[in-house]
Amino acid sequence: MISIALSMLFLPLLSAAVTLLFLRKNGNLASLLSVSTAGGILVLALVLIFSDNPVPLAWDTTWFAMGGWELRFGFLIDAPAKLLLFIVAFVGFLIHIFSLGYMADDPARPRYFGGLSIFMFSMLGITLADNLVMIFVFWELVGFSSYLLIAHYFKTDEATKASRKAFIVNRVGDFGFLIGIVLTYWTYGTLNLSELADLADFSPNLATTGLCLALACGFVVKSAQFPLHVWLPDAMAGPTPVSALIHAATMVAAGVYLLLRIDFLFTEEALGLIAFLGAAMGLYAGFCALVQRDVKKILAYSTLSQLGYMAAAFGLGAPGVALFHLTTHAFFKALMFLGSGSVIHACHHEQDIFNYGGLRKRMPITALTFLIGVLAISGVNFLSGYFSKDAILLWAYNFNMPIFVILYAGAILTSIYMFRLYFITFEGKARSKYAEDAKENSFLMTGPLLVLAVFSVFGGYQSLYPDQLGAYLGPDLSAVSLLPHHMWMIVLGTSAWIIGLLVAKTLFSKVLQDDPLARRFPAFYELCRSKLFFDEIYQIYLSKIQDPLARFIEVMELLFISGLMVRGAAGVAALFSMLAKLCYVGKIHAYAFWFILGTLGFLFYAAGLVGN
């Protein structure tokens, strides 16, 4: 079994190496190799998930040793790992297939598919890792592959800036994560997850809020939560399948997964803070999404918002529910991103939704599957999002009223902006030439949409999950089903999406080139457009504090290191050489003179007249 896990982990790395070393010129072969690798991962993952292993399956070996200290490399394949493994392998495979269609006319396909394979390798590493150092290493690797893939269209200024922003913001949070890992090692003396769990169980008072929050920095940045959320909307500059895979379904969800892996370390205060931040993010991102014009940015903000829901569920003590929402979200968000990719592909990379319109008749499969995604995320009854989101809402209703109110407002907003997106894109009349000429894409692109649509519909029925996948969700979901106020929650949840549908219908069913919200509520519109000035505040911080500091340090460096030490030493040597050169006049008389003078000097010295 371990050999299966190992080969599954290293298969994509091998594929990426082969692609990037030998297949740089051969796009077809590179994409075939990458897609078959993804298929191989899926097969191996299914074997690994459904074989009769002891659960959890733990294995480790020495990675390297320094003195008496050694770093272990190991797998911990328990129930949540199996579920995430399935999501990564399955959604990843579908997105690889979609990429075949979406990237068909891209000249840099080898680079793209190589990057995807590196990403698969890193993401599988996070999923299987059994200690925090290993998680951190793969954590950085997903950050790196995300950087690579955001910068795929590196000839555009937007993509290069976005990739740098994503990379740098991730460094900030990962630094906190690293501090958290060091603190953990200091406190517990081990980084192995199972050993940590035992120790935390044995002596619960070892955990401190500071340690939890440092570790949670990793989650905050990777899942793009407040205050480090600024990178995710910009990351949409990458190719759309990448946004679907990395920035919606898997990598950003890895933050939540990290929390689940170390949930035993968390103190009440830390959990409360995470829950509150998550809920606030759920609402804030909703307002931002409401006024975006770029289809991918709407989906990006919606991802932020849904990640906020997961964080809130985790913070309120229901990690199983958080993972459940992660699962359903991976399906319907990947579905919607791929749907938007299908639209973007058909409309020649036009991304402004006000230039779409009327696409339902021209792209029926995309429109239908997209609608399923919209209904699922809005929480329409008996679709996947309904079960997972209402479980979170019900939990919050019973345990923390303020958070419930925030989340509920977020849920209404979600359905408003999602129906807005649907109405503006697919209903009404075509508002640009591209939208008029749009045609449904090939089966390579619609196939994954259909599969994901099926999962978005049925992903919410936890009882349909095989035991190997649903084991972790079971206890928390049973707890949810025992909570009071069920009927009341159904009424509230249903009214939330109906309100959203009606508001969106009145406001956005007939639009022209400009946003009706901007016309009717200009102040509100502008406030939402500003995204609460986070980018501007960071910009001010950068230009007023960090840049001057960097310049100051640069001057110090110029002055002391490169000036005084490097150039200074060279200068002393140069000075002596100049003095020596002065004697080199090219006249034999001068040399004779110096010679005699030197002889006299020695003479006087020997006679004791000078020196001594």
Added chain:
Amino acid sequence: MMLSVTPQHFLILSFLLVGIGFLGLLIRRNVLLMLMSLELMLNGINVALLTFSRVGGNLDGGIFVFFIMTVAAAEVAVGLALLVALYKKRNSVLSDDMGLLKN
């Protein structure tokens, strides 16, 4: 009369010979004359060595003088040979024309 010539006189003579040779070395531009000035300095030194030999009552200084004269003869032979070669090549024996090593 002989007694009035003390070792000091010999040393002054030696000093004058070396000084004249040194000044000649510095002032003369003709390499031939510079070589002659060098010989003058060597002989001034020889005088000093012989004086010390006589004052000290041993032969150390005298032996040195023989060595110096031998070496000086050899040195002059080499020096003159170089000078002739130089003259053939550059048609001049003036030191001002020999500045190739400058810079």
